[in-house]
Amino acid sequence: MTILSRSYLLGAALVMAGAPALAEQNWDMPTPYGDGIFHTQNIMQFADEVREATDGAIDITVHSGNSLFGHAEIHDVVRQGVVPIGEILLSRLANDDPIFGVDSIPFLAASYEDAEALWEASRPAVEQRFEADGLTVLFSVPWPGQSLYLRQPVTDPADMAGLSFRAYNVATERLAELLGATPTQIEEGDIPTAFSTGRVEAMITSPSTGANARAWDFTSHYIDTQAWLPKNIVFANSSALQALSEEQLDAVMQAAAAAEMRGWEMSMAETAEKIAALEAGGMEIMQPSEALSARLAEIGEVMTAEWLVEAGESGQAVIDAFRGD
């Protein structure tokens, strides 16, 4: 029997016996995003609330900005039990299962209301897929709408052909391709360097990420497309949760539910606040031209169709549930 399964059984036995709390646990929690990002502030508050509710027995330390593990490693290290908890951009897992990428299809769910309905419709499938890997979903919070950052006031979508375009998941890669641009994957924290060294010259991301990266230092025009709301997800190793006492587990789950509510509100408030910060930084704020809107809508249709082919019947069921069919 491995150490992991032994501790799992011990944990399960303790829960069944309603045993007293285990000794103090220090939980390292890696996240890709930096301290200036509202998601990170939200998970720090989550950590504070868990610490308080458990009288310090569960002491979560947030390791921000890829400082403990890189974005691409976090899912694996939590699965392996190297750390008990972590945060990632959910759609980074779209290569493992298309369900993880449903929130990154342009204009499928571009408002908070629609994003919430899509999360409700897709949550059971996401949770099941995490469970199959020995992981428990704690909560998920969207970034504000994804909009374009450019060095010229593009009105004709054809003018984006040939641009080197920053991508952060497979959907942004595909979007860049469909625009005729050339995608390059760049982590959020590396955006300023990628622009200043000429690796990329355009991107699509939230006002939160744009303002945090001081996008006005390397782009001049913000086009407010708000095309989709990709989500971060916070998840724990299920064995680590099963090793908690019932009260401790309750405390974690309650703090998680509160963090989800708070995070969605923070995200909504961010949208206007951070667009104003981009403008204050010197960027020109534009609405998309009719031609650009039409092209992006078309790309959204193409990507929805491609996603449905990949995701099959279970994907169709999620879309039907989302649309209330």
Ligand code: PCA
């Ligand atoms: N910020 C992250 C993901 C989506 C967003 O708004 C990023 O740009 O990497």
